[in-house]
Amino acid sequence: VQLQASGGGLVQPGGSLKLSCRASGLRFSDYNIGWLRQAPGKGLEFVSAIRPKSEMTYFSPAVKGRFTISRDNAESTVYLQMNSLKPEDTAVYYCTTDVSTYVGVFNPEPDDYWGQGTQVTVSS
Numbered sequence: 663v664q665l666q667a668s669g670g671g672l673v674q675p676g677g678s679l680k681l682s683c684r685a686s687g688l689r690f691s692d693y694n695i696g697w698l699r700q701a702p703g704k705g706l707e708f709v710s711a712i713r714p715k716s717e718m719t720y721f722s723p724a725v726k727g728r729f730t731i732s733r734d735n736a737e738s739t740v741y742l743q744m745n746s747l748k749p750e751d752t753a754v755y756y757c758t759t760d761v762s763t764y765v766g767v768f769n770p771e772p773d774d775y776w777g778q779g780t781q782v783t784v785s786s
């Protein structure tokens with residue numbers, strides 16, 4: 663199983679970025695999936711998650727109203743649209759299936775998978 667994240671970069675405050683994460687080797691349409699992030703010197707923080715058929719989405723209070731999550735099961739890809747970015751959004755963003763705690767529904771298999779992370783830097 664592989665999760666390949668992309669789309670990070672350097673953006674000015676108030677700007678936008680769209681992250682993508684393409685999965686392979688698993689029945690993507692059966693899995694909850696989402697994004698966590700880790701800022702410098704801090705622990706992992708939940709950002710957002712989406713249920714297998716997009717029936718529910720979840721956001722941390724820190725990003726609600728600014729970020730949107732979506733998925734394309736035909737392309738085995740999950741997206742995170744980030745608008746109105748702030749310096750405190752600076753972090754490495756990881757896509758992962760390890761979001762069952764946040765969505766309240768288990769994945770079909772007990773193993774969880776993580777992408778390699780993509781750096782998002784918000785700075786002027």
